[in-house]
Amino acid sequence: MAEFEQDLVRALLREQHPDLADLELRDVAGGWDNQQWRLGADLAVRMPRTERAPALLRIEQKWLPVLAERLPLPTPVPVRIGEPSALFEHTWTITRWVEGEPADYAPITRVDAAENLAGFLKALHQQAPAEAPANPTRGIPLAGIQDGFTSALQVIAGDPNAHAAREIWEKAVAAPAWQGPPTWLHGDLHPANVVVQDGTLAGVIDFGEMCAGDPATDLSAAWILLPATSRFFDAYANADEATIARARGWAVLRALHLISIGRNGRLGLPGGKPTWEPAGWAALERAVN
Structure with a gap:
C-alpha cells in the first residue's frame, strides 16, 4: 500500500488547482484505498494508493454529486478533480471535509442515531x-458469496458466537431475494466510513463502493454501527422480514471482516486496522443476540 508525502500533494495542487495550493495541508489518519489530507478548513485531498482505488474515485467523482443534494447528512462531495499527469499517474480528488471522528475511534452511543x-x-x-x-x-444475493462467508467465519473458530453466526447466515441465504428494482447503495457502511459528533451519526464518507442492488447490504449498518437496532427499523419502515433477515446476514459477514482486519492490525500485519477489531466484536454481539 503506497504512502505519499505532503510535498507531492502540494505540487499537484500547484499544477492543477493553484488557487488552493497555499491552504494549510494536514495529514489525516486512516484510509484504506485512499490516503487523505485536510486542506484548509473545509476541504480534503484524497489520493489513491491501492490498485483498485482510482476506479473507486471515478465512481465517487461521477455519482456522489448527483446524490448528495438529497442526502440529509454531510458527505465528502468532490469539488475538484485531479487528472493523471507527469507528477502522478492516477486521478485524485478534492472533496468537501466532513467534520467528526470516525466511529471506530468514537463509537455511536446515542439511541437517536437510529433515526439519523x-x-x-x-x-x-x-x-x-x-x-x-x-x-x-455488494448488493448481490448472499448465496453468491457463500465461500467468502465460510472463509471469514474461521476468524472466530471456537468462539461461542460462531454457531449463531452460521445460523443467521443460513437464514439470510434462504430468505426470499430482493424483488424490487436495484436501489442506490453506499455499499461500505462500517465504523471507519461514518463520523460521529456528540455520540451520534454526523456524516457518511467513502462512497467508492457505491453501487445499485439489494438495500439489505446497507441495512446491515443497523447492527454494525448502532448501539441498538429496534428504533432503526421502525424509522426506516420499508424493510420486510426477508430484507431484515438478509441484512442481518450481511451484518454478520461485515462484522467478521472487521474482526479479521482488526486482528491483522493488532498483529502488525500489512493493511491491518487495530481499531476495527473491537468494533467488529461489538457488531457481532449485536447481530447474534
Missing part, C-alpha cells in the same frame, strides 16, 4: 438508473 441513519438510507435507497455501477461483492 434511517433517514439517510431512506433518502439514498431510491431506484438507481440502468447505468449505475454494479459491484461484485
Whole structure:
C-alpha cells in the first residue's frame, strides 16, 4: 500500500488547482484505498494508493454529486478533480471535509442515531438508473458469496458466537431475494466510513463502493454501527422480514471482516486496522443476540 508525502500533494495542487495550493495541508489518519489530507478548513485531498482505488474515485467523482443534494447528512462531495499527469499517474480528488471522528475511534452511543441513519438510507435507497455501477461483492444475493462467508467465519473458530453466526447466515441465504428494482447503495457502511459528533451519526464518507442492488447490504449498518437496532427499523419502515433477515446476514459477514482486519492490525500485519477489531466484536454481539 503506497504512502505519499505532503510535498507531492502540494505540487499537484500547484499544477492543477493553484488557487488552493497555499491552504494549510494536514495529514489525516486512516484510509484504506485512499490516503487523505485536510486542506484548509473545509476541504480534503484524497489520493489513491491501492490498485483498485482510482476506479473507486471515478465512481465517487461521477455519482456522489448527483446524490448528495438529497442526502440529509454531510458527505465528502468532490469539488475538484485531479487528472493523471507527469507528477502522478492516477486521478485524485478534492472533496468537501466532513467534520467528526470516525466511529471506530468514537463509537455511536446515542439511541437517536437510529433515526439519523434511517433517514439517510431512506433518502439514498431510491431506484438507481440502468447505468449505475454494479459491484461484485455488494448488493448481490448472499448465496453468491457463500465461500467468502465460510472463509471469514474461521476468524472466530471456537468462539461461542460462531454457531449463531452460521445460523443467521443460513437464514439470510434462504430468505426470499430482493424483488424490487436495484436501489442506490453506499455499499461500505462500517465504523471507519461514518463520523460521529456528540455520540451520534454526523456524516457518511467513502462512497467508492457505491453501487445499485439489494438495500439489505446497507441495512446491515443497523447492527454494525448502532448501539441498538429496534428504533432503526421502525424509522426506516420499508424493510420486510426477508430484507431484515438478509441484512442481518450481511451484518454478520461485515462484522467478521472487521474482526479479521482488526486482528491483522493488532498483529502488525500489512493493511491491518487495530481499531476495527473491537468494533467488529461489538457488531457481532449485536447481530447474534
